[in-house]
Amino acid sequence: MTDELRATLHRIADEATPLPVADDLWQRGRAARRRGQAFAVAAALALVVSVGGIATLTTTDREADTASTEKIEGGAIPSRIEDPGELELESDLAVGRASVAFFSAAGQPVVIGATDGRYHALDLPDLSPDRGPLVLSPDGRHLAWRSNGRIHSADLDDGTATYFPSSEEHAEVTDLRWVPNSSQLLWNGRNEEGEKTGGVLPVGDQAGRPLFPSALRGVPSPNGEVVALASGKTDAAPFLRRRGRRADRELPADLYPGGASIQPLGWAAEDLVVAQAFAGPGADVQGQHLVLFTSPDRPEQEWTYRVITRDVPQNAVPLSIAVDLIPDLDGTSSQQLTHDFGSESGAEEGQGELPYVLGGLVTLLAGLAYIRMLHKQA
Numbered sequence: 001m002t003d004e005l006r007a008t009l010h011r012i013a014d015e016a017t018p019l020p021v022a023d024d025l026w027q028r029g030r031a032a033r034r035r036g037q038a039f040a041v042a043a044a045l046a047l048v049v050s051v052g053g054i055a056t057l058t059t060t061d062r063e064a065d066t067a068s069t070e071k072i073e074g075g076a077i078p079s080r081i082e083d084p085g086e087l088e089l090e091s092d093l094a095v096g097r098a099s100v101a102f103f104s105a106a107g108q109p110v111v112i113g114a115t116d117g118r119y120h121a122l123d124l125p126d127l128s129p130d131r132g133p134l135v136l137s138p139d140g141r142h143l144a145w146r147s148n149g150r151i152h153s154a155d156l157d158d159g160t161a162t163y164f165p166s167s168e169e170h171a172e173v174t175d176l177r178w179v180p181n182s183s184q185l186l187w188n189g190r191n192e193e194g195e196k197t198g199g200v201l202p203v204g205d206q207a208g209r210p211l212f213p214s215a216l217r218g219v220p221s222p223n224g225e226v227v228a229l230a231s232g233k234t235d236a237a238p239f240l241r242r243r244g245r246r247a248d249r250e251l252p253a254d255l256y257p258g259g260a261s262i263q264p265l266g267w268a269a270e271d272l273v274v275a276q277a278f279a280g281p282g283a284d285v286q287g288q289h290l291v292l293f294t295s296p297d298r299p300e301q302e303w304t305y306r307v308i309t310r311d312v313p314q315n316a317v318p319l320s321i322a323v324d325l326i327p328d329l330d331g332t333s334s335q336q337l338t339h340d341f342g343s344e345s346g347a348e349e350g351q352g353e354l355p356y357v358l359g360g361l362v363t364l365l366a367g368l369a370y371i372r373m374l375h376k377q378a
Contacts (some may be wrong), residue, residue: 019046037242045066073098075114075140075325076339077290083313084110093143094159095120099325100311101136101143102316111156114140114325117341120185125161126150133175137182140264140322142203144185146173151187164201168192180267182324188216214240219264221271226295228273235259237275249296252305255284266323271295274323276312289314290319292326292337304329308337334365 030303036276064082077099086106098111098120108121108132126147144153149166151173168191175188188198198216211224218229226247229238235256236248251260260279277291290308308326312319326337 037051041079045205051358052344067151072115072341073338075322077212077308077321077325077337078112078117079309079338079340080311081112081313081319082119082310082311083118083315083332084121087119089123091122091123092159093122093154093161093215095122095156097140097322098136098143098156099140099322101134101320102313103131105313107131107317109134109145111136111143114322117339120155124152124154124162126152132173134320135176135178135185136322137203138180138322138324139182139320140325142178142182144176144178144203146176147186149173151176151185151201153185170196171198173368178266178281178321179220184211186211186216186220199208214242217338218256219266219273221295223270226293226297228267231262233259237262237264237273237293247296250292250305255279263318265290265319265321268292268323268326269328271298272329274308274321274326276319278317285310288314288317288319290321306333306337 015042031108045243048255075097081100081102083105085104087104087108087110090107095111095113097114099114100112104110104121109124109189112118113120117180118334122143124143124145127145128147132146134253137143142153144151146152149171150163150171152161152163154161169189171187171192173187173189177186178184179186183203185201185203186198187201191197199210200216211220211372214227215224218227219228225242227240229240231238234251235253236250239247239249241247252263256277256279258280260277260283263276263278263343265276271294273293273295275291276288277285278288279286285307287310289310289312291305292308293305294303306329327335329335
């Protein structure tokens with residue numbers, strides 16, 4: 001609008017004779033305006049609820065589809081490890097690199113995909129009826145188990161399986177463990193006379209380093225100089241040095257006032273042990289959980305203790321994880337050592353839709369009540 005036009009309009013307004021207007025016309029106009037705004041708000045709410053409801057359902061379905069299909073380059077340990085219940089058995093063992101292996105409550109051997117978080121129940125040949133040891137290699141590419149004295153190993157990349165024939169030495173295999181570079185399997189058991197025995201088996205093409213005898217008692221470190229041992233309830237994780245010298249690593253008393261049971265699973269680095277810990281009532285971290293802590297080789301002022309994940313099925317004892325997938329520590333307590341692949345349970349995902357739908361209905365009803373109130377006021 002130009003200045004000249006604005007001046008002309010002001011002059012006309014000043015010279016014009018005011019028209020008679022009813023006293024309640026202004027109030028009726030304001031009420032009509034409020035009704036118009038209210039209907040606009042109601043329309044917007046209806047649109048938000050309808051579109052939002054559809055979007056909620058669509059998004060939830062999409063998340064249900066992609067929660068365990070999101071690819072993580074190189075792989076990661078899941079932040080939650082759930083018991084999947086009974087799954088359809090897969091005879092094709094070429095499921096790819098895995099991050100976790102355990103027996104489910106249904107008695108099925110389960111591995112979790114390292115890059116997508118999917119749960120696979122594997123139809124392992126000659127699986128022992130008593131669900132003997134099930135161990136995943138540190139790199140997550142091989143899975144080992146035993147049956148009737150035989151020790152089996154499967155390549156999860158190509159699905160091929162091999163076995164080491166039973167012998168008088170390992171008539172009964174009670175324990176299996178991998179060395180840090182995934183080149184050898186350590187086993188313990190009993191021979192045909194019932195005497196304790198054990199040995200080392202080569203797996204794959206890598207040459208394994210010679211191990212000292214004490215290595216068969218636990219999980220040897222990458223340099224082979226220290227062995228992490230399992231323990232019952234204790235306030236210090238036990239280790240063995242070469243020549244059998246004992247060395248203990250105190251557990252954090254503030255986390256475990258009454259101590260904790262420790263089951264070493266592997267070594268994430270030269271001096272970093274990965275273990276499954278269990279603590280009872282009164283502990284800051286209760287139940288089964290995964291931890292990462294420095295071995296006693298490091299000075300005490302350099303010790304660290306990290307809880308990797310608190311969510312571990314109580315029946316998954318012992319758990320087996322691909323320790324190579326744990327990232328190198330960057331020195332900060334905020335560093336994420338696991339990845340959230342989302343829930344594997346469809347029931348939980350379906351339940352997640354209900355709060356959003358109910359919230360949308362509540363919002364719509366509130367909008368309609370507000371419109372009725374405005375209408376009465378008008």
